[in-house]
Amino acid sequence: MFVINCPYCGEREQSEFKAGGEAHIVRPKQPTELSDDEWAEYLFMRKNIKGIQFERWVHAHGCRKWFNLVRDTSNDVIKAVYKMGEKPPTK
Amino acid sequence: MLDYTNVITKEKSYSGLQMKEIKPVMKLIIRGKKREFLSAIGKSLNLLLPTEPNTSSRSEKLSALWLSPDEWIIYSNEISNPDTNNYETENLLNKKISNIGLGAVTDVSDQFVLINMKGDKIFDLFETGSPFNFNIFRDKKGAVTQTILARIDVIIHNQNQNEVNLFVRRSFSQHLFSWMNDSASRL
Numbered sequence: 001m002f003v004i005n006c007p008y009c010g011e012r013e014q015s016e017f018k019a020g021g022e023a024h025i026v027r028p029k030q031p032t033e034l035s036d037d038e039w040a041e042y043l044f045m046r047k048n049i050k051g052i053q054f055e056r057w058v059h060a061h062g063c064r065k066w067f068n069l070v071r072d073t074s075n076d077v078i079k080a081v082y083k084m085g086e087k088p089p090t091k
Numbered sequence: 092m093l094d095y096t097n098v099i100t101k102e103k104s105y106s107g108l109q110m111k112e113i114k115p116v117m118k119l120i121i122r123g124k125k126r127e128f129l130s131a132i133g134k135s136l137n138l139l140l141p142t143e144p145n146t147s148s149r150s151e152k153l154s155a156l157w158l159s160p161d162e163w164i165i166y167s168n169e170i171s172n173p174d175t176n177n178y179e180t181e182n183l184l185n186k187k188i189s190n191i192g193l194g195a196v197t198d199v200s201d202q203f204v205l206i207n208m209k210g211d212k213i214f215d216l217f218e219t220g221s222p223f224n225f226n227i228f229r230d231k232k233g234a235v236t237q238t239i240l241a242r243i244d245v246i247i248h249n250q251n252q253n254e255v256n257l258f259v260r261r262s263f264s265q266h267l268f269s270w271m272n273d274s275a276s277r278l
Contacts, residue, residue, distance in 0.1 A: 008160055009144055009237075013222035016239060061244050062237045063159035 002076045007083050008063045020056035022046045023068045024088065050074050054088055098265035099204065105275045107212035110268070113205045117167040117178045118258070123194020124161045135187045136165075136180065147233045147248060153180065156235040156248055164246065164258070166205070176200070203246075204264040206257045206271075212278050213255050217247075219274050241270045 005011050028034055028042055047053070053073050058066045068088065070079040080089045102111035121132065133139050138150040141157045148155050149168070156164045171178065176198070184196045208216075214225045223238040234249040243266070246258040259267050 011224075012238070015222050061239050063162075065159055 002078070004057065004069065004078065005081050006059045006062060006065075007067050007081055008065050009059060012059065012062060016059060016061040018058050018060040020058055020066065023054040023056045052079060095201065095261070098261075099206070099268050103272055103275070105210075105212070105278070108208065108210035108216060108275050108278070110206055110208050110271060110275070112264075112268075113170065113207045113256075115171050115173050115200065116205050117171045117180060118198075118200045118203050118205070119165045119178075119181055119184065120158075120162065120197045120199050121165060121184065121188065121194060122162045122197075123188065125193060128188065128193045131187050131193055132184070135183055138165075141235075145235050147235045149233070154248070156246065158235075158237060158246070164199070164203075171200075202261060203258045204261050206259065206264070206268065208255045208257060209253060211253050212275070213253065215278050216271060216275055219278075220270070241267060241274075243267050 002014050003011050004014055004017055006017075025042070028038070031039065034042075050073055053071055055069045055071055056066060057069050058064065066084050068082050068084065068086070070081075070089065071077070072079065082089065097112075097114075099112040102109065104110075123129070123132075129140055129142070136150065136153060138153055138155055139148055140155050140163050141148045144157060144160075146157055152168055153165055154168055156166075158164055165180070167180070178198070178200075181196060181198055188194045189196045214229045217223070217225055217240060220241040221238055223236055228234045228236060228247075228249060230252075231249060232251060235246065237244070237246050239245070240247075240257075243259060243263045245267070248256040248258075250256055
């Protein structure tokens, strides 16, 4: 259990949110030209890092907005929160 | 209001806590992002929509609650006519907002149940089933939050010191009300 600072509503408890997996995965421009392996790579393969990971979250029981989160998966420390469409922090 | 079998029939009273349903009340969800949308609402209802998160605004007839950056709920302060589902405010907003594509207006009068709670034990009750921190909220008149109460989505509007309006979806209302009564009996 941890507290997430929703960029719209402020600090809320984690149980109000739903995790949406890894962020910044770019959809291939021409899916029809991909091989099955490349398509599977895009569709299923996730980094699942132990350490700092970029994730998407949604405030499901609050404002219902999606946003991005930088989280250390080993200890659940949240490094940064930023809105959809914004550039990820470089540090 | 439509003719539903009413699920919350009685006003319940405990020491420091009274709960009852208020009905029928007009409730509208409005959504929009443009600046013209905000000013059109302000002009037609004589009510400025709150743009600051977790706040509300109020005119003589209506209250507007912030739900998300592009979503608000508007409800009537007074009880509306029980024989009709046709609301003057909704018709006006349909004309000024949705018909010209500025935003969306949805009638949720029958979707949400409005439970009015009074007393100094309201927040003691909420604390037994909500992850939300009510420490600042309880002293802030007009504060709004969408959160979970007993695993049910609720919208809570702090009306006044010791008076709160709680919105819950109709299908969850009976369960939530019985849970609240159960919880209140042990405070």
